[in-house]
Amino acid sequence: MANLPALRFVEVGPRDGLQNEHKTIPLNAKVAFINALSEAGLKEIEAGAFVSPQAVAQMADSEQVFKKIQRKRGVIYSALVPNEQGLERALAVKADKIAVFTAASETFNQRNIRASIAESLDRFAPVILKAKQAGLAVRAYVSAAFYCPFEGKIAPEKVIDVVEKLIDLGAEEFSIGDTIGRAAPVDVRALLEILLERINADKVAMHFHDTYGMAVANALSAWEDYKVSGFDSSAGGLGGCPYAPGAGGNVATEDLAFAFSASGGKVGVDIGKIKAAAALLQPHLGHPTPSRLGRIKV
Amino acid sequence: MANLPALRFVEVGPRDGLQNEHKTIPLNAKVAFINALSEAGLKEIEAGAFVSPQAVAQMADSEQVFKKIQRKRGVIYSALVPNEQGLERALAVKADKIAVFTAASETFNQRNIRASIAESLDRFAPVILKAKQAGLAVRAYVSAAFYCPFEGKIAPEKVIDVVEKLIDLGAEEFSIGDTIGRAAPVDVRALLEILLERINADKVAMHFHDTYGMAVANALSAWEDYKVSGFDSSAGGLGGCPYAPGAGGNVATEDLAFAFSASGGKVGVDIGKIKAAAALLQPHLGHPTPSRLGRIKV
Numbered sequence: 001m002a003n004l005p006a007l008r009f010v011e012v013g014p015r016d017g018l019q020n021e022h023k024t025i026p027l028n029a030k031v032a033f034i035n036a037l038s039e040a041g042l043k044e045i046e047a048g049a050f051v052s053p054q055a056v057a058q059m060a061d062s063e064q065v066f067k068k069i070q071r072k073r074g075v076i077y078s079a080l081v082p083n084e085q086g087l088e089r090a091l092a093v094k095a096d097k098i099a100v101f102t103a104a105s106e107t108f109n110q111r112n113i114r115a116s117i118a119e120s121l122d123r124f125a126p127v128i129l130k131a132k133q134a135g136l137a138v139r140a141y142v143s144a145a146f147y148c149p150f151e152g153k154i155a156p157e158k159v160i161d162v163v164e165k166l167i168d169l170g171a172e173e174f175s176i177g178d179t180i181g182r183a184a185p186v187d188v189r190a191l192l193e194i195l196l197e198r199i200n201a202d203k204v205a206m207h208f209h210d211t212y213g214m215a216v217a218n219a220l221s222a223w224e225d226y227k228v229s230g231f232d233s234s235a236g237g238l239g240g241c242p243y244a245p246g247a248g249g250n251v252a253t254e255d256l257a258f259a260f261s262a263s264g265g266k267v268g269v270d271i272g273k274i275k276a277a278a279a280l281l282q283p284h285l286g287h288p289t290p291s292r293l294g295r296i297k298v
Numbered sequence: 299m300a301n302l303p304a305l306r307f308v309e310v311g312p313r314d315g316l317q318n319e320h321k322t323i324p325l326n327a328k329v330a331f332i333n334a335l336s337e338a339g340l341k342e343i344e345a346g347a348f349v350s351p352q353a354v355a356q357m358a359d360s361e362q363v364f365k366k367i368q369r370k371r372g373v374i375y376s377a378l379v380p381n382e383q384g385l386e387r388a389l390a391v392k393a394d395k396i397a398v399f400t401a402a403s404e405t406f407n408q409r410n411i412r413a414s415i416a417e418s419l420d421r422f423a424p425v426i427l428k429a430k431q432a433g434l435a436v437r438a439y440v441s442a443a444f445y446c447p448f449e450g451k452i453a454p455e456k457v458i459d460v461v462e463k464l465i466d467l468g469a470e471e472f473s474i475g476d477t478i479g480r481a482a483p484v485d486v487r488a489l490l491e492i493l494l495e496r497i498n499a500d501k502v503a504m505h506f507h508d509t510y511g512m513a514v515a516n517a518l519s520a521w522e523d524y525k526v527s528g529f530d531s532s533a534g535g536l537g538g539c540p541y542a543p544g545a546g547g548n549v550a551t552e553d554l555a556f557a558f559s560a561s562g563g564k565v566g567v568d569i570g571k572i573k574a575a576a577a578l579l580q581p582h583l584g585h586p587t588p589s590r591l592g593r594i595k596v
Contacts, residue, residue, distance in 0.1 A: 184560040185518055213508075213553040213590030214560065217515035220483055248594060255511040262482040262512065292511030295588070296546060 005229035006266035008044070009253060010139075010175070010205055011037050013278070014065070015046040015080055016250055017238025019058045025284045027061050031068045036277035037235060038072040041269040042253070046099065047077045050086035066093035078139065082113065087127050090136075097137040100124045100171065104159045105148035108179070112143070121165050128170045140171035141207070146183035146191065156191040160198060173203050175232055178218065181211025181248050185221035192226040205230030210237060210290070211248030216259045219251065223260065231256055236278030236289030252291030254278070303527035304564040306342070307551060308437075308473070308503055309335050311576070312363070313344040313378055314548055315536025317356045323582045325359050329366045334575035335533060336370040339567040340551070344397065345375045348384035364391035376437065380411065385425050388434075395435040398422045398469065402457045403446035406477070410441070419463050426468045438469035439505070444481035444489065454489040458496060471501050473530055476516065479509025479546050483519035490524040503528030508535060508588070509546030514557045517549065521558065529554055534576030534587030550589030552576070 014034050018025055030048075037045050047069060048062030062079065071077060078097035079090045090098050102120040103109040109117050128138050144151075145159045163174050176191070188206070195204065206222045208215035208231070222228040237252030254274045257267045271293065278289050288294070312332050316323055328346075335343050345367060346360025360377065369375060376395035377388045388396050400418040401407040407415050426436050442449075443457045461472050474489070486504070493502065504520045506513035506529070520526040535550030552572045555565045569591065576587050586592070 182560065184557060185522070186561045210511075210590065211594060212556050212560070213511075213514050213550075214557050216511050217518050217557065220515050224483070248590070252511075258510050259482060259512050259515065262480065262510070263484045290593070292508065292546070296509060 004223060004265060005202075005227055006268065007223070007257075007260050008205070008230045009042055009257070009267075009269060010230065010232045011042045011045045011235060011253060012207075012232045012250055013037070013234035013236065013238050013253070015049050015059070016232070017234035017236070019049065019056050020239055021058060021285060023284060023286050024058065025281065027064050027068065029281060029284050030061070030065050032280050033235075033277055034065065034069045036273065036280055038070070038075050040273035040277055042274075043074065043268070044076040044078065044097075047079060047095075049080035050089035051080065051082050063089060063093055066095060076137075081127060083123055084127055084130065087131055091134055095136065097139060098127070098131050099139040099141060099175070100127060101141040101143070102162060102166075103143045104154050104162050105144040105151045107150040108144040108148045111150065117162060121169065125169050132170055137173070138171050139173040139175055139205075140166045141175045141177060142166070143177035143179045143207075145176045146178045146187050147180055149180050156194050159191060160195060163195065164198065167199070173205065173230075174199065175205045175207045177207035178209060181209035181215060183208070183218055184214055185217050188218045188221050189225055192222060192228065196226060201226060201228045202230070204228050205232050207232035208251045209239065209248050210251045210255075215251035216255060219256055220259060220263060223265065224263070235274050236281065236294055237291035238278070238281070238289060249290055252289070252293065254293040255291050258293055302521060302563060303500075303525055304566065305521070305555075305558050306503070306528045307340055307555070307565070307567060308528065308530045309340045309343045309533060309551055310505075310530045310548055311335070311532035311534065311536050311551070313347050313357070314530070315532035315534070317347065317354050318537055319356060319583060321582060321584050322356065323579065325362050325366070327579060327582050328359070328363050330578050331533075331575055332363065332367045334571065334578055336368070336373050338571035338575055340572075341372065341566070342374040342376065342395075345377060345393075347378035348387035349378065349380050361387060361391055364393060374435075379425060381421055382425055382428065385429055389432055393434065395437060396425070396429050397437040397439060397473070398425060399439040399441070400460060400464075401441045402452050402460050403442040403449045405448040406442040406446045409448065415460060419467065423467050430468055435471070436469050437471040437473060437503075438464045439473045439475060440464070441475035441477045441505075443474045444476045444485050445478055447478050454492050457489060458493060461493065462496065465497070471503065471528075472497065473503045473505045475505035476507060476513075479507035479513060481506070481516055482512055483515050486516045486519050487523055490520060490526065494524060499524060499526045500528070502526050503530050505530035506549045507537065507546050508549045513549035514553060517554055518557060518561060521563065522561070533572050534579065534592055535589035536576070536579070536587060547588055550587070550591065552591040553589050556591055
């Protein structure tokens with residue numbers, strides 16, 4: 001696939017993955033996990049979230065995580081921030097990038113962050129402005145971009161509408177989420193066909209969950225058919241969503257990397273080391289990680 | 299996907315799936331499994347194999363299986379046969395169809411059935427002839443059609459060569475196997491591009507294993523890009539291959555059916571009932587089935 005772009009993985013295991021684990025993962029295990037991910041060649045790692053510890057207890061030690069990790073040169077360590085207070089915390093620990101979080105479905109956004117889409121965008125406006133003034137890059141999650149567990153199929157136009165408002169606010173990169181893993185390649189193509197009329201493919205990262213086993217097919221389609229090169233994934237396939245009934249984990253970074261590599265893509269990561277990073281967490285999880293490659297010797 | 303053909307699933311769980319299970323599955327459990335698969339809407343079920351019980355102990359009771367299952371009208375119950383003796387056994391229990399088994403890789407065929415490809419074809423010649431004289435349909439497996447665990451990448455031309463020889467012998471349908479689950483959609487398209495110059499898409503069934511998580515992507519690509527409608531799969535994702543190191547199970551019937559259905563395909567099966575059929579085996583397996591849909595409520 002000579003004409004297809006090299007892959008850019010955004011490792012969301014330490015945040016999107018771990019926030020849905022029932023057991024509290026010790027600080028040192030999180031730090032070791034992130035350090036191992038850096039060593040595996042991943043160039044962007046979402047290392048934590050500066051949210052309320054009442055809302056997401058697993059992320060309560062994100063400051064400590066940022067302070068204790070070994071930062072590898074050339075790797076971006078980002079943090080999810082919901083508001084200005086979160087941004088202050090991210091700035092205090094010198095996060096390289098922040099991510100804000102909204103949805104293409106009103107009902108999902110209400111259940112997930114107890115705000116309408118418009119309210120969440122209003123809340124992000126000063127956050128994005130101040131982050132950029134401080135020299136931080138800003139990514140925006142648009143979740144439930146294909147299906148909503150409450151509203152069903154989401155029209156691509158709703159995604160475009162939210163993305164355009166985020167562009168106006170100054171967000172520079174958009175993570176388009178199939179939060180419940182219900183999209184098929186046909187849905188991915190339908191959305192990208194019109195989304196990429198508005199923004200360049202290099203500003204897009206697709207964020208697939210592997211609930212029904214379609215994440216790899218969706219990712220390959222986005223890359224092969226639309227030259228999207230950015231993909232969010234989670235080592236071991238950790239994750240899920242407490243507000244999305246039945247949601248499975250993020251697609252496993254090692255499974256995606258294997259599929260892209262088998263398809264001729266330049267992945268720039270060491271699959272064995274990604275598996276080893278996920279294995280570090282294993283004793284703390286209380287369940288096996290769901291990745292395909294995790295089950296076999298590679 | 300208005301122009302795409304309705305799907306035809308060949309359920310291989312009772313044979314390809316079970317033959318690789320370590321624990322002996324009781325006869326009654328096999329019969330209940332097959333009956334439940336019939337009730338789930340599957341129109342073709344490979345119910346057993348008439349091979350040497352020394353070679354595959356799990357298939358030693360295939361005669362009993364054929365005698366005890368409730369045959370549903372319109373459902374084809376097929377059997378794998380390696381030789382004339384196997385054919386006699388299949389005829390004695392009134393199997394509707396037989397399947398013969400060779401490979402596109404010399405080394406794999408040697409390890410799997412201790413014969414060169416040419417020797418296996420010689421052995422099949424009278425089997426296919428007599429089966430057709432007796433009014434049975436004949437399917438031919440061509441395994442290791444993309445990658446061989448011993449030889450690596452297999453050139454599409456090797457597959458074409460074997461298929462053409464099987465056509466000359468009278469085989470009517472070809473199951474093209476990615477035995478170790480190593481193919482990506484790019485490989486599937488490369489093979490189908492030249493295979494479908496020789497035979498019609500409706501004579502082809504793709505047989506994917508989900509070792510690395512690419513089976514769903516491969517199946518969707520074969521269907522969407524080349525209008526192949528036949529797919530082998532195994533309820534629960536049972537399977538593997540004792541002669542193929544690291545091989546994972548057959549792609550799960552319920553995962554494939556979900557993905558095709560989500561893509562607008564007519565699947566004609568009840569996904570809940572397929573899951574329920576696989577669940578009947580659960581107490582006898584000693585391990586969870588690996589299907590994606592098996593892990594969640596659908």
